[in-house]
Amino acid sequence: MxxxxxxxxxxxxxxxxxxxxxxxxxxxxxxxxxxxxxxxxxxxxxxxxxxxxxxxxxxxxxxxxxxxxERIAELKSFLEDFWDDSLTRLKQAAELEERKGEQRWLEARQKPGLT
Amino acid sequence: MxxxxxxxxxxxxxxxxxxxxxxxxxxxxxxxxxxxxxxxxxxxxxxxxxxxxxxxxxxxxxxxxxxxxERIAELKSFLEDFWDDSLTRLKQAAELEERKGEQRWLEARQKPGLT
DNA sequence: TGCTTACGTTAGTATCACCTAACAAAACGC
DNA sequence: GCGTTTTGTTAGGTGATACTAACGTAAGCA
Structure with missing residues (x-):
């Protein structure tokens, strides 16, 4: 693929x-x-x-x-799944991000062994 | 694009x-x-x-x-147009090719200045 | 000001993609 | 069989790409 x-x-x-x-x-x-x-x-x-x-x-x-x-259709489906999944998740995550916001990267920063 | x-x-x-x-x-x-x-x-x-x-x-x-x-959606549309156009034309050209078939490349071969 | 953090940019290297030129293979007509 | 046609394959060059290492820059804090 x-x-x-x-x-x-x-x-x-x-x-x-x-x-x-x-x-x-x-x-x-x-x-x-x-x-x-x-x-x-x-x-x-x-x-x-x-x-x-x-x-x-x-x-x-x-x-x-x-x-x-038929093979082209497969590729099309693959890309569509990628996009659609992306778009729906984006919509779902919109307000979630509003609430969480900065919390996410702050949590990540506190992990010591990342860099 | x-x-x-x-x-x-x-x-x-x-x-x-x-x-x-x-x-x-x-x-x-x-x-x-x-x-x-x-x-x-x-x-x-x-x-x-x-x-x-x-x-x-x-x-x-x-x-x-x-x-x-939104930009991803543009790319998606571009690819979809490419595929859809391809699929519809393929269906339309199916029997046409049955009839024409070899004729196409034979005609082309007779043009002298192609290579 | 001086130090740290987060990140980008540059320099340099190795690998890969696309191309041309030359050669090899398979099918047809004589 | 011999030559032609059509095509694939190999060898080699050039440019793009993906990476690492070292350096530079901007923002925040003591």
Missing amino acids: DEAIRAIAEPRRREILRLIRDQELPAGQIAAHFAVTRPAISQHLRVLKDAGLVAERREGTRRLYRARP | DEAIRAIAEPRRREILRLIRDQELPAGQIAAHFAVTRPAISQHLRVLKDAGLVAERREGTRRLYRARP
Whole structure:
């Protein structure tokens, strides 16, 4: 899962993903859309494949790539859980923090063996 | 926006974000939760701050950090648009690809000046 | 003023990511 | 089989990133 997040952090890989999201394309065609060499695209495709975000289908000498929506949905859920959890907890903790406030770090400061 | 995605790609930064999502914490307290030095955390906090994902509040000698839910919501929307658009287009293009299929890359191959 | 605390910043290093150039492998047509 | 096409892989370079160690800075207190 961590691999998937790092994969989409790269802008070029997001473009590749967008390019093959609605159509299968061979590696050469994908590379033709960018100003980089084919080996570079090949590496990006490998990263995306290892992350499970794209599927590879061999046909003759060429290999066709397409995005994997189900795996993308998993990543989406993961991030949504992260955000949603964050937002609900933030709302819940809003007044709690009002009351506790400075108490928290003061308590922490009194622990001697932290630094 | 790109900065925000790269920011959450780092596991340590996601942990920091999770740590200060429901409570304000001073830098030292944040650093105490990890096995790295304070300067390292300081750099991570700067990355998160530059990405707009956390807010800094100075109070005396210490600086309190907290996550910024509205900015996080923006990032969430951005990613959701990316995914949703991807999924709907995938569904729409499913049979279209059945018909077109190989035609696409064959057409492309006939263009001479691509490589 | 002098000391301490909390924190950031700089200098320097090691590792990783992205890229190009050159080589190797698998499938098709002759 | 031989050559071409399409692609992956390896080797190597360059820049970014994550870290530690040392130094500098601002606020509070005696």
